[in-house]
Amino acid sequence: MGSCNEKRYGFLLSHILGAGQVCSWGSLYYSFPLIAAEMQSELGWSKSMIYSGASLGMLMTAIFAYPVGIAIDRGYGRWVMSIASLFAAVMLGIWSNVGSIWCFYLVLSVVGVLQACTLYESAFAVISKAVESPNIRSRITVITLWGGFASTVFIPIEQFFITETGWRSSLIYLGLINLFWAFVYFSTIRNVKNSDISEGNSLLSRETEDQKALKNALHNPIFWLLAVALTLYSVMFTVFIFHAYPILQEKGLSSADAVKVLMVLGPIQVLGRLVISRFATNVPIWVIGSFFALFFPLVFTALFYIESSNLFLFIGLIASYGLANGIFTIVRGLVVPEMVSQNAYGAINGLLTIPTMIARAVGPGVAASLWMVNQSYQEVLIMVIFISMSFATSFWFASWLSAKSKSTFGRVN
Numbered sequence: 352m353g354s355c356n357e358k359r360y361g362f363l364l365s366h367i368l369g370a371g372q373v374c375s376w377g378s379l380y381y382s383f384p385l386i387a388a389e390m391q392s393e394l395g396w397s398k399s400m401i402y403s404g405a406s407l408g409m410l411m412t413a414i415f416a417y418p419v420g421i422a423i424d425r426g427y428g429r430w431v432m433s434i435a436s437l438f439a440a441v442m443l444g445i446w447s448n449v450g451s452i453w454c455f456y457l458v459l460s461v462v463g464v465l466q467a468c469t470l471y472e473s474a475f476a477v478i479s480k481a482v483e484s485p486n487i488r489s490r491i492t493v494i495t496l497w498g499g500f501a502s503t504v505f506i507p508i509e510q511f512f513i514t515e516t517g518w519r520s521s522l523i524y525l526g527l528i529n530l531f532w533a534f535v536y537f538s539t540i541r542n543v544k545n546s547d548i549s550e551g552n553s554l555l556s557r558e559t560e561d562q563k564a565l566k567n568a569l570h571n572p573i574f575w576l577l578a579v580a581l582t583l584y585s586v587m588f589t590v591f592i593f594h595a596y597p598i599l600q601e602k603g604l605s606s607a608d609a610v611k612v613l614m615v616l617g618p619i620q621v622l623g624r625l626v627i628s629r630f631a632t633n634v635p636i637w638v639i640g641s642f643f644a645l646f647f648p649l650v651f652t653a654l655f656y657i658e659s660s661n662l663f664l665f666i667g668l669i670a671s672y673g674l675a676n677g678i679f680t681i682v683r684g685l686v687v688p689e690m691v692s693q694n695a696y697g698a699i700n701g702l703l704t705i706p707t708m709i710a711r712a713v714g715p716g717v718a719a720s721l722w723m724v725n726q727s728y729q730e731v732l733i734m735v736i737f738i739s740m741s742f743a744t745s746f747w748f749a750s751w752l753s754a755k756s757k758s759t760f761g762r763v764n
Contacts, residue, residue, distance in 0.1 A: 360541075361482035365490040367539050368474040369497025371432075371532050375469040375539040376498060378463060378525040379439060389518035396452060399589065399663025404456050404713040408463030413708030420476055420701025424561050428477035429540035437535035443526035445534050447519040472704050476686045476697035477540060488636070491684040492628045499621035499677060525737075564694035566570035568702075569715035573756070574691050578703055581683060583742035586714040587647060587735055588676065594713035598728045603660030605666050612665045619670045620677025627678055636689045637750035640682040646748045647674035647739040655732040690753040695755030 386402045422431050442465065446458045468471070471494070478490045553763030568574045591598075599609040631639055650672045657664065687700050718731045 357481075357483070360485070361486055361490055364481050364539060365478055365493040366497070367535060368478060368719060369422055369494040371436075371469075371681070372471065372474055372498035372506055373501045373622070374528050374532055375436070375439075375466075376501035376601065377508070378528055379466055379469070381502045382504050382509040382521075383524060383711035384508065385513060386518050386522070389513055390455075393518070394450070400452060401455075402715075406460035406716065407457040408466065409708050409712035412470075413462030413712070414465045415464045416472060416704035416708060417701035419467045419473060419696065420697030420704075423473060423476040423480065423697040424695055424697060426480070427543045428473070428480060429542045431468050432473060432540060433533045433537035435465045435473075435536045436529045438534060439465045439469065440526040440530040440533065443522045443529065444460065444527045447522035448525075459514045467704075471495075471684065472700055473697075473727070475702060479688065481541065481669070482640070484688065487688050487693075488681075488685055489628070492624060492681055495677075495680045495684065496621060496624050496628065498680070499617060499624060503617040530563040561695035561698065562670065564692040565698050565702075566693070567761065568691050568699050573749050573752045574699070574703075576745050576752065577686055577690065578706060579704055580742050580749060581686075582706040583738050583745060584683075586710040587738045587742060589711045589714045590718040590731065590735055590738075591651075591672070594718055594722075594728065594731060598654070598732070599627070599665060601728050602654075602657065602665070604662070604665060608662050608665075612669050615666055615670050616673040616676075618675035620680070623674040623677035624681055627681055635754070636682055636685040637753050641747055641750045643678050644743040645677040646671055648736055648743060649740050650675075651732060651736045654737060655729065680738070686749075690749065706754060740748065 361548055382745060383405055387398070390396060390401055419431060424430075439462070442458055442461050446455070446462075449455045449458060449696060454689075461726070474489055474494050477489055478494060480491050509521060509525070511523050596609050599612055600606065604612065627639065655669075686702070687696055687720060691699055718734070721730050721734060722728055733736050
């Protein structure tokens with residue numbers, strides 16, 4: 352009966368965390384470009400000044416990813432996610448009254464900390480504490496399925512708020528959404544699994560196991576190869592997402608056609624995750640990741656050489672990118688339990704997140720500087736092709752070592 356209740360709780364929690372991801376990503380991440388444009392118009396700040404705030408926030412996310420992961424590993428996921436959502440409501444309210452660039456930077460720095468507490472990495476860590484190891488993949492997949500709708504849902508919602516009430520009032524509404532989720536998280540997330548507190552010293556034993564798992568991970572070459580691969584992936588992802596629109600325009604598409612092409616991303620990412628959840632539940636995650644890692648260099652190479660302004664050709668390329676990217680969100684969430692360790696998920700994943708968030712913060716700026724050399728995105732695409740090939744190579748090596756270690760373990764036993 353207890354096991355059945357745990358499965359029901361894991362099922363329910365994965366959907367709650369997934370719906371929360373829609374709102375957290377939508378309010379704390381995807382709404383930013385729309386708000387930034389309005390701030391630039393009203394306050395007269397340059398785009399680089401405003402986006403420096405976003406970069407600062409991502410650096411703070413990197414700094415706090417590891418301690419947040421440890422806190423969740425120790426059973427404080429309920430407090431981490433509920434209090435962070437509460438403070439998100441407060442900070443969005445303060446942001447709505449900002450008039451100084453330094454106050455804005457302070458707000459964005461705190462928002463970056465809160466992102467470390469509320470976005471995918473924290474949700475993955477919480478669900479990994481709530482379900483048994485064989486169910487982690489399906490539950491993380493559910494969370495990513497929900498999360499895939501964040502941009503599709505919140506970009507038009509935020510645009511409506513801005514149009515009807517202005518950007519300052521829109522932040523108040525986004526804050527109220529986070530306030531609601533603070534209550535939901537507090538009401539539904541358990542701080543520690545029941546199995547962890549069933550015996551007097553079991554929680555202490557679990558913490559000892561987590562510390563040992565973290566130490567072993569740091570001596571595991573698979574961990575370091577994944578750190579390299581996921582950092583390169585993060586650079587590739589952020590550079591392309593921030594610059595996809597002007598790249599498509601430079602290739603000859605009109606503004607309207609470029610938007611049409613990019614609208615494919617959200618639905619196709621969700622489709623990719625659905626395919627994996629339905630047809631690849633028993634396929635090792637390193638196999639899935641190794642296959643779809645190939646898509647990225649192929650897409651970027653095709654984009655570099657393409658001369659045609661055929662709309663459907665670009666839709667096909669962006670759809671291929673979106674399919675692989677959507678699936679790789681699941682891969683990112685599962686490489687730790689399936690390739691490194693099933694213990695200390697939050698801490699190990701937090702360490703992997705640090706370089707990826709730093710790369711996410713600096714990548715778009717580096718690409719913009721490279722564009723300025725010849726006022727062309729061809730150089731940027733060359734850089735992205737090289738990064739995507741290096742990413743795929745690093746992930747393949749990590750996968751090879753993972754498969755080899757499991758094969759060796761199987762022979763010994």
